[in-house]
């Protein structure tokens with residue numbers, strides 16, 4: 772069964788630079804060079820691109836929902852400026868103490884994506900910089916991709932990655948690898 776042409780991206784550390792102090796404003800949100808263009812290349816290759824992101828900064832009262840919305844408005848605009856489209860953003864605003872079902876590594880957000888798009892995520896690529904991103908995808912049958920931007924280098928060094936995890940320097944390199952593999956299979 773050919774997987775749907777859908778790809779699930781983590782946000783902080785994959786699309787934009789991350790910070791141990793959290794990304795607390797639109798000004799602090801800075802795109803990683805090449806990531807917006809990589810999303811546009813995925814779209815041009817027929818992929819629907821969605822984001823699944825933990826945003827415990829909301830529960831921690833580091834920023835309100837209005838600020839999270841402004842950050843995502845900037846993210847959408849940055850991608851659209853280079854001809855790309857992020858189709859939907861799924862976020863978990865809770866803290867670990869809330870024990871919710873949607874905070875990665877739990878698969879709640881990905882289950883929501885599967886149901887919203889009415890697809891199985893088996894064989895769908897997920898891309899993250901933290902182990903929890905890969906774990907939440909792996910339990911849903913996704914192909915895990917670790918990028919070494921954001922927290923990715925530390926994640927790789929810690930090990931314990933899900934079986935079959937593919938490692939890439941950044942999102943642009945992951946997209947190169949995906950599209951080259953597709954071209955080779957044609």
Ligand SMILES: O=P(O)(O)OC[C@@H](O)[C@H]1O[C@@H](OP(=O)(O)O)[C@@H](O)[C@@H](O)[C@@H]1O
Nearest residue numbers: 781782783790791793794824825826827
């Ligand atoms: O990488 P995604 O999921 O898009 O977003 C991660 C952010 O929400 C923040 O997640 C926090 O983790 P805790 O929520 O404190 O465990 C920390 O890792 C922060 O550095 C990071 O900015």
Ligand SMILES: [Mg+2]
Nearest residue numbers: 781783784900
């Ligand atoms: Mg991240």
Ligand SMILES: [Zn+2]
Nearest residue numbers: 863865871873
């Ligand atoms: Zn949650």
